[in-house]
Amino acid sequence: MKKISFIGAGRMATAMVGGILENKLRKSAELACCAGNDDTGRILAEKTGIRFLEQAADLPPDTDLVVLACKPQQLDNLDPAIRQLVKGNSLLSIVAGKRITTLQEYFPEANTVIRCMPNTPGSIGEGFTAYTPSENLSPEDSTSIEGILGSLGEVLHVPEEWIDLVTAISGSGPAYFFEFTAALAEAGEKIGLPAEMADKLARRTFIGAAKLLEQSGASPVDLRIAVTSPGGTTQAALEKFTERKLREIVAEASKAARDRSLEL
Secondary structure (H helix, E strand, O other), rough: OOOOEEEEEOOHHHHHHHHHHHOOOOOOHHHHEEEEOOOOHHHHHHHHOEOOOHHHHHHHOOOOOOOOOEOOHHHHHOHHHHHHEOOOOOOOOOOOOOOOOOOOOOOOOOOOOEEEEOOOOHHOOOEEEEEEEEOOHHHHHHHHHHHHHOOEEEEOOHHHHHHHHHHHHHHHHHHHHHHHHHHHHHHHHHHHOOOOHHHHHHHHHHHHHHHHHHHHHHOHHHHHHHHHOOOOHHHHHHHHHHHHHHHHHHHHHHHHHHHHHHHH
């Protein structure tokens, strides 16, 4: 897989292009993109030096890999030239909720369809991406795909039936983290802290805790126990979480995300 064309130039496509170039997996001349009726494609090209084509029909005909990075609702209105570009080539889809069989209906002449689910921390190379191909990849293609996805962070090959489950945890998970950070900052204000201080405390607390979790190698439960003194302030807070059934809420939220992924 040499030349890569991106259909869509939003955040994940931008992150992927940046990672590919930073890791020297491809040269900018080997990458191209087209986008919808916005400036994302032009901005991406100016930022990275890759080619931007206003019309899909102008994308390089010797493209080997097409990265489908559009919104799910845009699939029905894709330029027919994109289907022609995919013909006989590999398609890597980061479109949420679209199964391989559905993608094969849109692109029946694709050689291989690879479905993946990245997450937003991939924009800084700290993401997690699960992927599954429509058929077994050759060792060379597998290395190429994992290298491209690895530019976003950690990569894992999973059965397709897990993709919707991954979506509920790592795909949507960053939003849960951001929501909890916002909730803690709001709680700080409610107990009397200035808004700016409460926001800073919440941010730095979670950033530090995440780094500790990564670097210590300890389990989340062990780290929670280590910071919880019997009868202390943390225990008082955790008892409220238990009383309000925090874990059940998280489980229900994750199930809702999974179910929505299946609906899509």
